[in-house]
Amino acid sequence: MRSFRSLATAALSAILLMSANVWAQTVPREERIKAALLFKLVKFVEWPATALSGSAPLQLCAFGNSGVADALAAADGKPARDRIAKFRKPDSLSANDLKGCHVLYIPAGTRDIASGVPPTLRNRGGGLLTISDQPDFARRGGMIGLSQGENKMTFEINLRIAREAGIEPGAPLLELATVVD
């Protein structure tokens, strides 16, 4: 009985270990690139003082489950701009759950943005930078849309919508992006 139990324990541990390893290794490259792009964009964005003040951490929020979220989680605790990045997964896209988020990543295919970005995600002066790989995201009410170019990641910025939210993308960012509005 005792040996059975320790065998079971060992087997269980092995399975858990393996699955943990598999998971870590297999966030697809594309998703990792998106996460890295998202993390690097932050450096060139100015938030309104009302949204980002003092030495409060910069909150990177990823809605839902996605490879990008898994990869972005590793940015938690890294220095971003003049502060520390904090990773968080909000439970919903309600204003309450998003409170404190500076960047919000919404994975493509999310139902809530299927027919455009709801106005709750673009409050005037709200300082929430919305990013998604949903096709035409930046053309349908989002701020930064990630898309695949020639086997590389590219991004589109909707400058008007970003500015409405009080977010000012820096010149280096605008140079690298396709500005759609």
Place this chain on the structure above:
Amino acid sequence: MLKYENNIIFVDLIEGYITMLREHNHQATLSRVAISVLLALGSTLAFGSNDDPFFDLDLQEVLNLEITSVSKKPQTVSRAAAAVFVITSDDIRRSGASSIPELLRMAPGIQVGQISNNTWGVSSRGMDGRFTNKLLVLVDGRSIYTPTFSGVYWDVQDTVLADIERIEVIRGPGAAIWGANAVNGVINIITKSAAATQGGLVEASAGSSDRGTGSVRYGGKVGEIGHWRLYAKGFEREGSLVESTGARGNDFWQQQRVGFRTDLTPSGRDAVTVQGDFYEGRSGESAFLNKLSAPYNILTGTTQTVSGGNLLGRWQRDLSATDSFTVQGYFDHTKRDWPAHVNEVRTTYDVDFQYRTKRLSGHDLVIGAAYRLSEDEMSASYTGIPSNTLQFSTFIPASSSTSLYSVFIQDDISLLPKELVLTLGTKLEHNDYSGLEHQPNAKLLWTPSETTTLWGSAARAVRTPSRIDAGGMVNQTVLPPFTSRNPLNLPVLITAQGRVETETVVAYEAGWKQRITPTLSTDLALFHNRYTDLRTGLFGTAVCQPSGTPVSTFCFLAPGQTYVQQPTSGGNLAVGQSYGMELSADWRVRPDLRFQFAWTELRIRMKEEPSAFTTDREGSTPKHQLGLRMAWNPRSDIDVDLWLRHVSKLPLIAEGVPTVPAYNEADIRLAWRPSKDLELALIGRNLLHKRHKEFASELLDVQQMQIERAVMGRLSWKF
């Protein structure tokens, strides 16, 4: 994730100690502590060094990272309560295919039978044929299902394949949204937005059956509000082989087309698309023609002359956070001069309106209305053939104008937020042939976790009569005298005429989509279809012509008689059932290696009234189909793609067509990108056999053809 996970494990560890202290049960808690320690250790191994090196690059470097294409398709489990398979632009590129029907072979549940080098039978869930009538196909929201014979003229459906964003293949009825004829499936071919096709793309290919294909596409901006693209494409392909003689067939294929697409966002809440295409070309056939004098059956090459154009506009507007609408209109004009079949001119006008609201909490409601006007002019075609050749089809009246109007409603009702969704919908559609048709659908979607989707559906759908069903005459074939199928001294002409009414299916489906590991996901669908009022022919009394007296009077011995007519009358005298399973699996072994597997099982049973025969043959459907695709990048600039297929035998496509044996085939594509803008590919298709037979036309109007092995080279250059 590192910190987060470790924290949890640390908490777990402390809990373990507390439990141990409390319970003094060393045995149980020690193993628990052991697990915790192991886990903590494991997660450190797994995540501890998980400082993604990508985070250390600067922005420009991140943008320069190459995405290995295998991970294009999102790995989330589809949340649709339907058997949906998506062919992505990456799948399209890596398939090496040069036509749309070839791409559709990827999808489980879809049967693609190549009849000749420009003709395919494409069906969903069985009943395949050149004139498959239970599958609806749309290109960017424009129906390409022809109401002439039913089915799709695949030889005029094309574009720059690299400009296709995705092809959604939905098996099972889609009639509650898309309307009549979406009986066994809907295929949505969706092209990329103009914004996604900026800059230039030149593609050229040539090979053993491809005498030359070239396309140019260029995209630019419309001021600050949108993008445009223009394309031009032309190709010329060789025929396949005539089975009986081994000679080169006349099924060459030559076409040129131009098109454009503009996507505008005049404001943050409006999206406007305007697009159009124009094409002309020639599609040859190794035809099997009939006449009433010797030699009765003529094997000859004929040439169809085809042309057409379409213009589509779509406007989507977000009214508020919860409400949006879409208005779409299109115009489509086609011409086809098809020797011995029909000389057809058709113009279609279609407007469509949809309104979506999530204003009611827990509901996602879509309502819509549509109107379509289709005008045609039909005449006989004797282009390039003797004037005493029998026409396969005669349309009565010669020209017609039919309208179709419909309304639909669909509501997604969240029974449990994010977990259980009930979808109820129906479409009411009025057509000029059979009046009002109702096509309801109920679906239940359960997503107990992020990795599991379970769904079930019940739906009713109809196939409405086509032009030939509603007032057409068919001369199917002539059996020469004194042959095995005709012992008489006169030729026997088999004809069909009569009114066919609406066919109906009631379909029950269930599915299970599962992400087994982050890199392995599966999609299983089961279905049971019950068909009623299927189209049939009913054998009538054979009569001598021109006297019209029954053969039983030995009139064929009387002088002056030239042929015996065996009439069949059209009707709806068959019922049928089908059962099937479709399983697909997608396994990304490593970022550079991916396998995709598709398995289809299908059984069909038809029951006809005495002396009637259904035109939906059981024997045109394979019981098993298997497909395995491998996409491998040994280096980031090299693609190695392999595609294996198995299709089991087709016992009887139509009376007079011998069994098509089961076959296995393999395609290989090797591609190299010497620079980021240039790709060179070598493509081998149907490599396992020098030639093989896949399918035949159920109308017996085409000779039995064999498809050859093909090898070609392709160049793609972006600028």
